[in-house]
Amino acid sequence: xxxxxxxxxIPDGFLSVVLSAILWLVSILGVSYALRRKNRDRxxxxxxxxxxxxxxxxxxxxxxxxVIGGSSGxxxxxxxxxILVGPWASxxxxxxxxxxxxxxxxxxxLLALGANIFNIGIVGVAVSYMAYRTVKGLSGGxxxxxxxxxxxxxWLSVEISALAVGMQLALSGTSPANIAxxxxxxxHALIGIGEGLITLGVLAFIxxxxxxxxxxxxxxxxxxxxxxxxxxxxxxxxxxxxxxxxTHPDGLEWVAKQKGFLNLAGGTLxxxxxxxxxxxxxxxxxxxxxxxIVGTLLVFGVVLGVxxxxxxxxxxxx
Amino acid sequence: MHVHFLDPFxxxxxxxxxxxxxxxxxxxxxxxxxxxxxxxxxxxxxxxxFALVLCIKILSDLGVRYVLRRSALxxxxxxxxxxxxxxxPGEPVALLHLGGWTITVTQxxxxxxxxxxxxxxISMQSAILxxxxxxxxxxxxAMRAVRxxxxxxxxxxxxxxxxxxxxxxxxxxxxxxxxxxxxxxxxGQRAGGSIAxxxxxxxGMAGNLFxxxxxxxxxxxxxxxxxxxxxxxxHLPLPAVSAADWGILIVGLTVLGSLMRLGLxxxx
Numbered sequence: 092x093x094x095x096x097x098x099x100x101i102p103d104g105f106l107s108v109v110l111s112a113i114l115w116l117v118s119i120l121g122v123s124y125a126l127r128r129k130n131r132d133r134x135x136x137x138x139x140x141x142x143x144x145x146x147x148x149x150x151x152x153x154x155x156x157x158v159i160g161g162s163s164g165x166x167x168x169x170x171x172x173x174i175l176v177g178p179w180a181s182x183x184x185x186x187x188x189x190x191x192x193x194x195x196x197x198x199x200x201l202l203a204l205g206a207n208i209f210n211i212g213i214v215g216v217a218v219s220y221m222a223y224r225t226v227k228g229l230s231g232g233x234x235x236x237x238x239x240x241x242x243x244x245x246w247l248s249v250e251i252s253a254l255a256v257g258m259q260l261a262l263s264g265t266s267p268a269n270i271a272x273x274x275x276x277x278x279h280a281l282i283g284i285g286e287g288l289i290t291l292g293v294l295a296f297i298x299x300x301x302x303x304x305x306x307x308x309x310x311x312x313x314x315x316x317x318x319x320x321x322x323x324x325x326x327x328x329x330x331x332x333x334x335x336x337x338t339h340p341d342g343l344e345w346v347a348k349q350k351g352f353l354n355l356a357g358g359t360l361x362x363x364x365x366x367x368x369x370x371x372x373x374x375x376x377x378x379x380x381x382x383x384i385v386g387t388l389l390v391f392g393v394v395l396g397v398x399x400x401x402x403x404x405x406x407x408x409x
Numbered sequence: 410m411h412v413h414f415l416d417p418f419x420x421x422x423x424x425x426x427x428x429x430x431x432x433x434x435x436x437x438x439x440x441x442x443x444x445x446x447x448x449x450x451x452x453x454x455x456x457x458x459f460a461l462v463l464c465i466k467i468l469s470d471l472g473v474r475y476v477l478r479r480s481a482l483x484x485x486x487x488x489x490x491x492x493x494x495x496x497x498p499g500e501p502v503a504l505l506h507l508g509g510w511t512i513t514v515t516q517x518x519x520x521x522x523x524x525x526x527x528x529x530x531i532s533m534q535s536a537i538l539x540x541x542x543x544x545x546x547x548x549x550x551a552m553r554a555v556r557x558x559x560x561x562x563x564x565x566x567x568x569x570x571x572x573x574x575x576x577x578x579x580x581x582x583x584x585x586x587x588x589x590x591x592x593x594x595x596x597g598q599r600a601g602g603s604i605a606x607x608x609x610x611x612x613g614m615a616g617n618l619f620x621x622x623x624x625x626x627x628x629x630x631x632x633x634x635x636x637x638x639x640x641x642x643x644h645l646p647l648p649a650v651s652a653a654d655w656g657i658l659i660v661g662l663t664v665l666g667s668l669m670r671l672g673l674x675x676x677x
Contacts, residue, residue, distance in 0.1 A: 135640030142567025292612010
């Protein structure tokens with residue numbers, strides 16, 4: 092897999108089931124709202140545009156440049172998609188990219204896809220939109236404002252998404268808060284500079300060739316207050332919560348509470364049959380181990396049988 | 410050059426390939442959910458889940474080595490869970506001396522880390538099996554069957570169709586850059602300008618790719634309109650799921666359900 096971009100999305104097994112379900116729900120709500128907005132536009136050109144742009148972002152993630160030594164920077168794409176086609180189309184484009192990466196290339200899990208869509212497709216896009224629109228608005232739509240806004244959108248979207256991932260790992264009890272959050276934040280503060288610079292490069296190139304694409308901002312000149320506000324809220328929320336979560340590793344009461352809540356759901360599910368005892372075996376641990384061994388032997392027996400059958404049929408076919 | 414090797418689909422004539430894509434899709438999701446719901450340190454459940462995935466791997470004729478090699482790709486992410494070994498309080502297993510520091514490896518920490526790594530690895534294998542035994546158009550049909558919005562399915566399909574074209578373009582851009590760039594064989598001799606300059610070159614390439622994508626999407630739109638596209642995405646109705654495939658779905662879900670029950674046993 093020489094050409095595939097670095098594996099960077101959350102795989103399955105790293106998030107608690109309850110957190111995955113909550114983030115799936117939030118992502119479904121966000122994506123269906125974006126779908127409604129796009130359907131309302133009644134611009135049928137958008138369907139091929141969004142599909143092809145998603146493919147271009149996937150391909151664009153391969154265009155890397157060396158930073159120092161063997162490490163290289165490349166594009167995540169939420170910022171540039173938001174700047175080129177606006178927030179709603181960009182939510183759909185990033186959802187598309189992430190879903191295909193998870194389904195086809197196993198970059199990111201299927202159960203964790205909701206979380207990945209939330210972190211990049213919703214948080215990343217909303218934060219990019221907020222940063223780009225704010226800086227561009229402050230400059231009065233001048234050229235330097237477009238560039239500075241592009242850089243800010245690239246950096247901030249990567250940084251806030253990474254902090255959100257760190258918090259989710261800590262909440263799931265997969266990684267300790269006081270290590271995961273500063274580590275994710277620190278590494279991605281650097282990766283974000285690469286993203287910002289490359290976003291800037293893209294904007295400079297498009298500004299020189301088709302300035303209308305950048306100035307118009309995907310054909311919508313009025314600022315979407317909803318997307319802007321969501322971006323501001325998410326950016327501030329993550330920026331405030333993540334240092335709080337990482338500096339109180341022991342007295343981190345709210346995380347503990349969250350964890351309790353997260354484990355509860357698993358507990359009740361597995362307590363459907365309390366005090367279950369294997370017939371004839373009093374010791375519970377022995378019963379469990381026995382069940383495991385018997386089951387394993389049975390299944391491996393089936394595996395061997397299957398192999399044997401396939402092989403003998405292969406011979407008779409020839 | 411065509412980078413079709415990106416496509417993970419391996420056509421074979423195995424029972425796993427012939428199984429209805431909708432059934433396969435639902436079963437793969439149920440398998441990943443079962444794995445996720447298995448409690449920490451439920452070793453028998455992990456072994457059974459692994460055996461199940463191994464069984465399907467053999468049935469699929471894909472080659473066990475192929476799936477195992479691919480499944481190693483996401484292993485670096487396991488690093489995120491590594492600190493768990495040292496931070497969860499519990500019975501110490503080993504003491505590591507690093508310079509002046511002493512780090513304690515605890516038993517619950519170690520159990521948790523290994524559980525996370527195993528669960529992630531097992532889930533990954535079932536996702537690989539799904540992708541390698543199902544063609545993308547069949548996966549799209551499966552997504553329609555589980556009520557993914559039409560517009561989104563249409564976008565997935567378009568993205569898939571043009572993915573290889575645009576990856577080819579990106580490869581051409583990379584080759585162009587390599588052909589125009591000098592490179593020194595002397596170690597430590599950096600090629601090219603500052604980081605900002607290199608980022609601008611890469612940005613220009615990405616911008617080029619996006620502009621080509623925009624122009625291509627306009628041509629695609631024209632071609633679609635010429636063939637009667639009016640903004641509505643239409644599909645042929647899905648064929649009915651055969652009785653045999655229903656049977657496999659029910660048996661598969663029953664097996665996974667009982668594995669969840671075994672997870673309950675292990676957690677007591």
